[in-house]
Amino acid sequence: xxxxxxxxxxxxxxxxxxxxxxxxxxxxxxxxxxxxxxxxxxxxxxxxxxxxxxxxxxxxxxxxxxxxxxxxxxxxxxxxxxxxxxxxxxxxxxxxxxxxxxxxxxxxxxxxxxxxxxxxxxxxxxxxxxxxxxxxxxxxxxxxxxxxxxxxxxxxxxxxxxxxxxxxxxxxxxxxxxxxxxxxxxxxxxxxxxxxxxxxxxxxxxxxxxxxxxxxxxxxxxxxxxxxxxxxxxxxxxxxxxxxxxxxxxxxxxxxxxxxxxxxx
Numbered sequence: 001x002x003x004x005x006x007x008x009x010x011x012x013x014x015x016x017x018x019x020x021x022x023x024x025x026x027x028x029x030x031x032x033x034x035x036x037x038x039x040x041x042x043x044x045x046x047x048x049x050x051x052x053x054x055x056x057x058x059x060x061x062x063x064x065x066x067x068x069x070x071x072x073x074x075x076x077x078x079x080x081x082x083x084x085x086x087x088x089x090x091x092x093x094x095x096x097x098x099x100x101x102x103x104x105x106x107x108x109x110x111x112x113x114x115x116x117x118x119x120x121x122x123x124x125x126x127x128x129x130x131x132x133x134x135x136x137x138x139x140x141x142x143x144x145x146x147x148x149x150x151x152x153x154x155x156x157x158x159x160x161x162x163x164x165x166x167x168x169x170x171x172x173x174x175x176x177x178x179x180x181x182x183x184x185x186x187x188x189x190x191x192x193x194x195x196x197x198x199x200x201x202x203x204x205x206x207x208x209x210x211x212x213x214x215x216x217x218x219x220x221x222x223x224x225x226x227x228x229x230x231x232x233x234x235x236x237x238x239x240x241x242x243x244x245x246x247x248x249x250x251x252x253x254x255x256x257x258x259x260x261x262x263x264x265x
Contacts, residue, residue: 020153020186021137023179026054029134029160031126033119034067045119047073047126051160053176062176066160073126076159077105080133083151092145097136097152105129130156154186232256 017025034048046069054061084098104125133156142148161175161183174180232251249258 017138017140018143018149019182020149021143023053023157023182024134024138027134027160028052028054029127029130031123031130033123045070047123049160051175053179064175068159070122072159074105076155077101077129079155080152083147083155085147085151088145088147090145090147092142092148093136093139094142094145094148097133100132101129104132157183157186230256230258232258 016022028051030050030052032048032050034046036044036046046067049066049068050063051066052061052063081098081101084094084101086098088094133152136142137148137153137156157179161179230251232254245258250256251258
């Protein structure tokens with residue numbers, strides 16, 4: 001049994017994380033209740049999502065806060081479930097994530113949603129749910145599924161970086177510029193895997209982005225992508241290309257025979 005496990009680990013792709021999920025490598029998320037009294041005798045409960053992004057050398061870090069209602073967390077769950085498209089076939093652990101989202105995520109309560117016990121239970125459950133989704137996304141074994149890389153990853157990025165409603169405090173902070181630009185690139189379709197296992201990069205890598213890459217080490221994830229150039233001149237994402245070359249040593253686009261691909265980065 002241990003031999004099979006070790007073989008499975010060795011078969012996983014190596015190298016840096018794809019840009020769709022690389023931003024999660026230094027991210028931590030924590031949820032705390034936020035109570036306000038908009039009207040006398042009416043207590044409103046929202047949840048403060050604190051996101052911390054630390055660099056590899058711990059020299060720089062960014063922290064920002066987002067005020068989310070419980071319904072917004074529930075809507076995130078709904079969108080994640082929809083992105084998984086139940087019943088699709090892949091080699092990732094999508095069935096497990098689907099079951100986790102459907103069974104573990106906290107449910108709504110018509111009465112008692114502002115009680116201390118309910119708020120504390122939701123705080124723990126929401127924090128753990130976000131941590132579990134993050135762990136699922138950075139696991140290389142799950143990068144083989146285009147639905148994970150295209151749908152699940154983008155929904156989480158939108159949730160922790162996207163716009164939020166105005167709040168009384170002014171010290172909520174903002175996500176780093178490079179992370180917001182990464183989200184914009186996704187909105188523009190420049191990080192879409194197009195729902196296929198192979199994604200050619202001919203002409204894609206030449207596009208210039210209006211961003212200061214030198215802002216910090218993590219900003220490089222917003223602009224750098226790992227790709228390979230075959231002898232015929234076609235370019236592909238490394239992790240997409242490895243599987244195809246294992247099937248046949250030829251270019252997936254033109255069919256040109258390959259010996260050892262010229263790996264560049």
